[in-house]
Amino acid sequence: MTDPRRRRRFVWSVTAWWMLLTLILWLVGKALDQPASLAACAACAALLVLVGEIGDGLRRSLSTPRSAQRRHSRIYRP
Incomplete structure (x- = not known):
């Protein structure tokens, strides 16, 4: 993961999941009293x-x- 844009997208994605999961857990706790x-x-x-x-x-x-091996065997199989 050397591309800075890819790394930035990964960090934002993980942060968004963390925030969403935090909110869901907090709201479920409130709803269940x-x-x-x-x-x-x-x-x-x-x-x-x-x-x-x-x-x-x-x-x-x-x-x-394994998937690369399957693709290779499928393509080059006589």
């Missing part, structure tokens, strides 16, 4: 976003060699 502080919701959302991004990175890194 079990309010948590906004800081606690933000910390929980940060943890969820971190785990999700790590999982997505692992999924991408593990699926890339």
Whole structure:
């Protein structure tokens, strides 16, 4: 990820998910009459976003060699 525009888009995307998830957790807590502080919701959302991004990175890194191999075998199969 050396392109600055790509990195900036990634940071904005993760920030938007974190803010949206924080708001959802806070509103669900209010709706269920079990309010948590906004800081606690933000910390929980940060943890969820971190785990999700790590999982997505692992999924991408593990699926890339196999999918490239399938494409290669499909294209060059006699």
